Amino acid sequence: MTELSHLPAWRLAELVAAREVSARELATLHLARIARADAALGAFLLVDEAGALGRADRIDAALARGEQPGPLAGVPLALKDIFVTRGIATTVASRILAGWIPPYDGTAVARLYAAGANLLGKLNMDEFAMGSSNENSSVKPCRNPWDLTRVPGGSSGGSAAAVAAGLCAGSLGTDTGGSIRQPAAFCGLVGMKPTYGRVSRYGVVAFASSLDQVGPMTRNVRDAALLLQAIAGHDPHDATSIDAPVPDYRAACERGARGLGGLKIGLPAEYFVDGGGINPEVERAVRAGIARLEDAGATVVPVSLPHTKYAVACYYLVATAEASSNLARYDGVRFGHRAEGTGSLLELYCKSRGEGFGPEVKRRIMLGTFALRSGHYDAYYRKAQQVRALIKRDFDEAFTQVDLIATPATPTAAFRLGEKAADPLAMYLADIFTISCNLAGLPGVSVPCGFTEAGLPIGLQLIAPPLCEEQLFTAAAAHELATDFHTRRPPELA
Amino acid sequence: MTATKWEAVIGLECHVQLATETKAFSASASIYGAPPNSCTDPTVLGLPGALPVVNRRQIELALTLGLATGSTLRRRSRFSRKHYFYPDLPKGYQISQFDEPLCEHGTVEFVVDGVPRSVRLTRIHLEEDAGKNLHRAKRSLVDLNRAGVPLVEIVSEPELRSAEEAGEYMRTLRQLVRWLGISDGNMEEGSLRCDANVSLRPVGATTLGTKAELKNINSFKFVERAIEHEIARQTAILDAGGRVVQESRLWDADAGTSHAMRSKEEAHDYRYLPDPDLPPLVIDEEWIDRARAALPELPTARRQRLVAEYGLTVADARVLTEERALADWFEAAARAHGDGKRVSNWVQSELLRELNRDARTIDACPIRPEALAALLRLIDDGTISGKIAKEVFTKMYASGDAPGVIVEREGLVQVTDTSAIETAARAAIDANPKQAEQYRAGKTQMIGFFVGQVMKATGGKANPAAVNEVLARLLGA
Structure with a gap:
């Protein structure tokens, strides 16, 4: 039997509910693994040992009293440090929020707790979720457990590394331009960005409000369904959350066993162009993944998303403009870092922000501020929104012909630390296959579809129409049934 | 420049x-x-x-x-x-x-x-x-x-x-x-x-x-x-x-x-x-x-309607529409009584004076509009005089009691019994022969002097019309 640290989260929940394993055992086991391995990995920014054990005991006590176990009873999770957690420091890996202890829980966090989940700690990330390698963390870099010289991806790099290394049973990330799917691909995980508005953003530190979305990062498809089930649904605290019923995602996964007969999958020509930057090894694995979907009964047809080439430019206008606005609140007045010995209000602002934000965050604030300047709005932000509408229309038209779209999740497998750190534009292009989903508000999932010769995971991305996460789960589950990638484990860390 | x-x-x-x-x-x-x-x-x-x-x-x-x-x-x-x-x-x-x-x-x-x-x-x-x-x-x-x-x-x-x-x-x-x-x-x-x-x-x-x-x-x-x-x-x-x-x-x-x-x-x-x-x-x-259905009648329209419906002057209507609650109060009283013009006078002279003195708004007014209408009806049916009514009003404002209750309690019912008025009138004429002479010599405005005397003797409770009638008869004899 697989040891507890690598069992699926859904299986752990069953064991805890049946009182075959206690929540405390799971917490203790994972805390020990974190203590042993995380110095090399750098996935955790905060390990809440006392809190985790206390929560575990309360979960066990409730079960002992005969209370109904939640669907995530005792499951040890850790969250990207972008989720606001009451009483537990939340920093977005930024100096500007160092020491901030939130007075409230975000909606996704509260729903995880309500489902019985335990929280082990907070995970590393690119500062303010701005980055694709986790190298923009102001605290420390995070490494890929499959190869410690490589990045885990980003911005949810800590989440990907911790789940892949078995330091927690699952995690939530956020995805603004690929920040769940890209690190999931780099670390061999299932990572889903749901439809914009499917999961509340209340209590998620904002990067780009019209693009940000919360989603699960797990070692298998059914775990992703389990986590999304717990957090999805309308939230009166988020005006952009969708008021639509949440379907049974587990049932959707189970339908994968019946095959994909009748499912039509589109391959967008623009994602597979020669010289488009896609690594041949990656392309082979992605095409093999698509072939598995065909084997399961799906038909594959070409589709076109003609405005794809504008996506990166469009994204970096929308995302930076919104970021420059969202990050205005970090002013040193009410919370977080405040510069010492300032003589005037202007100095207080300039020094606090100057000291508190890292270089990539500053770069994006400046880009966004520039784009929103009076007189620039029409040329930049408004134009970007118009392009965004065209990109969305591309997908709308494609989805009149197909049920899902399949693409690579990333152009390459995980790159080395430092490889792209000096070249922001090269880094931005690491998200080239994922950002269109965010611009169009569509759900997308990355699933493991193979490994490079060097043993690095490769991700296949599936994209669905709005609120069609069920179809993603069904197809992802069917694909998973035909592979053993999800059972492979990175080397144990000493 | x-x-x-x-x-x-x-x-x-x-x-x-x-x-x-x-x-x-x-x-x-x-x-x-x-x-x-x-x-x-x-x-x-x-x-x-x-x-x-x-x-x-x-x-x-x-x-x-x-x-x-x-x-x-x-x-x-x-x-x-x-x-x-x-x-x-x-x-x-x-x-x-x-x-x-x-x-x-x-x-x-x-x-x-x-x-x-x-x-x-x-x-x-x-x-x-x-x-x-x-x-x-x-x-x-x-x-x-x-x-x-x-x-x-x-x-x-x-x-x-x-x-x-x-x-x-x-x-x-x-x-x-x-x-x-x-x-x-x-x-x-x-x-x-x-x-x-x-x-x-x-x-x-x-x-x-x-x-x-x-x-x-x-x-x-x-x-x-x-x-x-x-x-x-x-x-x-x-x-x-x-x-x-x-x-x-x-x-x-x-x-x-x-x-x-x-x-x-x-x-x-x-x-x-x-x-x-x-x-x-x-x-x-x-x-x-x-929102449209819930929209109240607006001040300008209300003013115009008050002028048309109750015969008020524009200036009166303006005062009464300073606040919607005041206009509502006025209209409730006017409807309960029937004579908007008189109600308006009472609101502007008596009610607003009391409220302003206490820096109270109409919402905190201790008198209900129906009570003012009842007070005016006591004048109309001769139960009290206008002068007594102002006293009653002050007491209504202070206590919140109904006018009928105050009139009863304080014995303010107007004297309309002509014999009682006649006794007082005779006494007044007998006590002031010089003034009676002047009246008879044609200085008819002297009747006011005698009305005053009679009212004083009856504690203000005599019906002024009856007093006038009795005095004119006695002085004319």
Whole structure:
């Protein structure tokens, strides 16, 4: 039997509910693994040992009293440090929020707790979720457990590394331009960005409000369904959350066993162009993944998303403009870092922000501020929104012909630390296959579809129409049934 | 050089706090005068991860104002972020409306020196208030209770021509928002604030001169003074051949003067951005229909109706429509009694005197309108005299008791028994033969003297008509 640290989260929940394993055992086991391995990995920014054990005991006590176990009873999770957690420091890996202890829980966090989940700690990330390698963390870099010289991806790099290394049973990330799917691909995980508005953003530190979305990062498809089930649904605290019923995602996964007969999958020509930057090894694995979907009964047809080439430019206008606005609140007045010995209000602002934000965050604030300047709005932000509408229309038209779209999740497998750190534009292009989903508000999932010769995971991305996460789960589950990638484990860390 | 060479062009931007129980974009309570920072929550504080959600009540109140001013209501409007850094602005931006305001093209009508005026409104938009900075000797404190309180900003066209007009416009606006129940319009507590754009141009010119924006006019007393001061300031500059500088000026009520704000204080590029946290505000017809159905009769219409229906003078109707509650009170009393003109006289002379003395509003009036009608009926049926009725009224106001109860308890029922009056009249004539002689010699106004004597002898309770009749008979004999 697989040891507890690598069992699926859904299986752990069953064991805890049946009182075959206690929540405390799971917490203790994972805390020990974190203590042993995380110095090399750098996935955790905060390990809440006392809190985790206390929560575990309360979960066990409730079960002992005969209370109904939640669907995530005792499951040890850790969250990207972008989720606001009451009483537990939340920093977005930024100096500007160092020491901030939130007075409230975000909606996704509260729903995880309500489902019985335990929280082990907070995970590393690119500062303010701005980055694709986790190298923009102001605290420390995070490494890929499959190869410690490589990045885990980003911005949810800590989440990907911790789940892949078995330091927690699952995690939530956020995805603004690929920040769940890209690190999931780099670390061999299932990572889903749901439809914009499917999961509340209340209590998620904002990067780009019209693009940000919360989603699960797990070692298998059914775990992703389990986590999304717990957090999805309308939230009166988020005006952009969708008021639509949440379907049974587990049932959707189970339908994968019946095959994909009748499912039509589109391959967008623009994602597979020669010289488009896609690594041949990656392309082979992605095409093999698509072939598995065909084997399961799906038909594959070409589709076109003609405005794809504008996506990166469009994204970096929308995302930076919104970021420059969202990050205005970090002013040193009410919370977080405040510069010492300032003589005037202007100095207080300039020094606090100057000291508190890292270089990539500053770069994006400046880009966004520039784009929103009076007189620039029409040329930049408004134009970007118009392009965004065209990109969305591309997908709308494609989805009149197909049920899902399949693409690579990333152009390459995980790159080395430092490889792209000096070249922001090269880094931005690491998200080239994922950002269109965010611009169009569509759900997308990355699933493991193979490994490079060097043993690095490769991700296949599936994209669905709005609120069609069920179809993603069904197809992802069917694909998973035909592979053993999800059972492979990175080397144990000493 | 004389001031008449120049014509003043004035536009007002008024901020009105909406009387909602919670804030514009969160469920945090909105209570004036609460302990500092007690009316806050993660959204009001701008904490990381907190999000705004539109309080629908503020939309209803703004729609009411839009309908009352005959504005065009935008079926789909948008909230935008207006960015600037200031400690009283927690998010670093204010949620406001920029290119798609809720209401446009309304009008406000008022009267100056008996002449009706109508000023067009450019727009009425929704936005959230900022908090307050409190400056101490060596540090500043921030109170965010006011942050996030819903406001409407009412922007007039530059169609006002004098400080007096601007003052009357403001008074009308204040009366309107109070009438509609959307704000208490209290300038002292900051529920109503005003910035004025003032420029001068040669009389007869059609282009606009360079304007100065007067900020911080936060007391009713100072609206006219501040604008008069600004007109005088610009007149002096132009008369001397100078040029007005476009700038923001801060009105200093204590000094009675204004000073230019440092350019840094106003050099803002607000970087407006449609707020991605808030979907477009869609107003459907049903919502508008409901707001229209709930709209009370407006002050002007009410005045006209009071004149037509109760035969009041315009001046009387104006007094009675100062407050909607007063007009309601008057109409309830007038309907209960039937003679609106008399009810109006009683309300204006007796009731308002008592209320004003105690600085009470009509809502706190201890007399119910039906009780005034009952009092007047006691006069009508001869139970008490008008003079006694005023005493009874004072006692009603003090005790809240019904007039019949007071009359009974105090033995104030009018004497109509002619024999009792005759006895008193005979006594008065016998005691004052000289005056009786004068009356008989043709000085008939002397009857008033005898009426007084009889009333005094009967403690004011004698029916005046009966007294007159008896005296005329006895003196004439």
